[in-house]
Amino acid sequence: MGRAKTEGPLKIAVPRGALLGETLDALDAVGIDTSEVRGESRSLIFPGQSITLVTMRPSDVPTYVEAGAADVGITGKDVLLEQHDRVVYELLDLGFGRCRMVLAGRVGDERLGESQRRLGMMRIATKYPRIAERHFERTGRQVEVIEVKGSVELAPLIGLADGIVDLVATGRTLEENDLEVREEILECTARFVANRVAHKLRAREVDGLAAKLRESLGR
Amino acid sequence: MIHPIPPGTRDVLPDEMRELRRLHLALIEVFEGHGYGEVATPAIEYDEVLAQGDGRAADTAYRFFDSSGDLLALRSDMTIPIARLVATRYAEAEMPLRLCYLANAYRAVRPQRGQMREFAQAGVELIGAPAPQGTAEVIEVLAAALDAAGLDRAVIGLGDADLYRQLLAEFGVEGEARESLLSRLAAHDLVGLEAELSELPGISDEQVATCIALSQLRGGKEVLDEARSLGGDAVERATARMGETLEELERRGASRRVQIDLGLLRDLGYYSGAILEVYDPALGHVLGGGGRYDGLMKRFGLDLPAAGFALYMERVHVAQLEEESPTGGSS
Numbered sequence: 001m002g003r004a005k006t007e008g009p010l011k012i013a014v015p016r017g018a019l020l021g022e023t024l025d026a027l028d029a030v031g032i033d034t035s036e037v038r039g040e041s042r043s044l045i046f047p048g049q050s051i052t053l054v055t056m057r058p059s060d061v062p063t064y065v066e067a068g069a070a071d072v073g074i075t076g077k078d079v080l081l082e083q084h085d086r087v088v089y090e091l092l093d094l095g096f097g098r099c100r101m102v103l104a105g106r107v108g109d110e111r112l113g114e115s116q117r118r119l120g121m122m123r124i125a126t127k128y129p130r131i132a133e134r135h136f137e138r139t140g141r142q143v144e145v146i147e148v149k150g151s152v153e154l155a156p157l158i159g160l161a162d163g164i165v166d167l168v169a170t171g172r173t174l175e176e177n178d179l180e181v182r183e184e185i186l187e188c189t190a191r192f193v194a195n196r197v198a199h200k201l202r203a204r205e206v207d208g209l210a211a212k213l214r215e216s217l218g219r
Numbered sequence: 220m221i222h223p224i225p226p227g228t229r230d231v232l233p234d235e236m237r238e239l240r241r242l243h244l245a246l247i248e249v250f251e252g253h254g255y256g257e258v259a260t261p262a263i264e265y266d267e268v269l270a271q272g273d274g275r276a277a278d279t280a281y282r283f284f285d286s287s288g289d290l291l292a293l294r295s296d297m298t299i300p301i302a303r304l305v306a307t308r309y310a311e312a313e314m315p316l317r318l319c320y321l322a323n324a325y326r327a328v329r330p331q332r333g334q335m336r337e338f339a340q341a342g343v344e345l346i347g348a349p350a351p352q353g354t355a356e357v358i359e360v361l362a363a364a365l366d367a368a369g370l371d372r373a374v375i376g377l378g379d380a381d382l383y384r385q386l387l388a389e390f391g392v393e394g395e396a397r398e399s400l401l402s403r404l405a406a407h408d409l410v411g412l413e414a415e416l417s418e419l420p421g422i423s424d425e426q427v428a429t430c431i432a433l434s435q436l437r438g439g440k441e442v443l444d445e446a447r448s449l450g451g452d453a454v455e456r457a458t459a460r461m462g463e464t465l466e467e468l469e470r471r472g473a474s475r476r477v478q479i480d481l482g483l484l485r486d487l488g489y490y491s492g493a494i495l496e497v498y499d500p501a502l503g504h505v506l507g508g509g510g511r512y513d514g515l516m517k518r519f520g521l522d523l524p525a526a527g528f529a530l531y532m533e534r535v536h537v538a539q540l541e542e543e544s545p546t547g548g549s550s
Contacts (some may be wrong), residue, residue: 003501004503005500005501005502005541006500006503007500007501007504066503067501067503067504068502069232069503085329087406089406089408090406090407090409090411091407091409091410092409092410093410152539157354158257191410195500195503196407196503196504196505197498197502197503197504197505198503199407200374200376200437200478200480200496200498201374201498201500203437203438206357209434213464217519
């Protein structure tokens, strides 16, 4: 069990990667200084008077927030759905970082349908095994979900899988790899989440930040 | 030679055991001091008897057959075994009945999350004392236990388990839709709650806003007035119940640690009326919880109101260490 505390400056888990820019813009807009994070520093922690920013992979945000190592955080809905058993409070849809979770197959390739028809089963490669499993379960199809960590586009190209379930923002990566969207599973945006104990014991700070974010983003 | 033990279980060595023992003794002394007699029940029971309490709440993760083919289960908490014990042995006794325990319970764990399969709980059960006096007494004992553990900054969240069930009924939301919304509320998924509620036919924007606003109300006595200003029968009744409990606590001089929380909802199925959760700034996890379960004893054939709480001993111990450390409590 974690030993994380919910005291001292409010610790905000900030996602590195695709969501970083818009997250920092949103924090700037509510008066939180993010210049240090934007700078050349290789640090992961940026302490401040009343607020400390902690940068991490988006998929680690629920882990840190659940344990209380960060009081609040920002991450994608895709991450929250994939780790839906993590106990974090989802307080606000921030609206940015919009992308789609899709099922994609090779352009003009009928293998997805073929496998389903003749073998009763599709092989799907993904970085989101739980979201994929739930989608196919809900739509009544049997699949073999193959979890991969890196470039998932590779899997159907060299025969590891018939199709992929992945996050698509512009669709350019799919296009470049000769893949096309076959089904839309869900739409994801960035969410503001809070630790359960911080939400109770630091109510004013957490509510204040949520309200300011809501206002400045027009949510 | 290394001999493994199952994940989620652990050995306790003398240094830790000494400290745990001190904590155990301090808590039992508080419970006994308030007139609660300590009981022990078997860790294994008939699965069918535990399930009678509430299939969902019982949540027994470990079941097995004994040599005569009976299905046994490891208890997942102490509330249901004590309900069983009271119905069996104290059906004719003078009420209220005050019992306490310090015992291990067993639950399933999700891998790699530091969760314990076997964990120690200390708590009390007050059988036969209705709200608000019974609720206030349990909170008073809980506050005294936190005092004894040295957790000066610990907070007791006080919510109401019936609020949203009744509020949604008032909005005309029933059945599956209501259960789904309640689980969103329990998980505190406000984004999902708002989306799901808005999609229901006949729900106004104002009703959606009321539900969201209520779930965010937490703080001192003033939040009861804020809640009332949102209107409605369900809110009126829930705030009246909470107000009565709070008044009774003030009369007993035991309201210091209490935070009113209209967003509090625990997913254990048997709660009705008041629900409790314990937090400490030294720890990102909940230290314990409890509340009223006026319908539980009836399932065992004895229709009596009841309330209680349980503290997770390992977590209380960790919080205690943090409070004692030189940096703990400084902010």
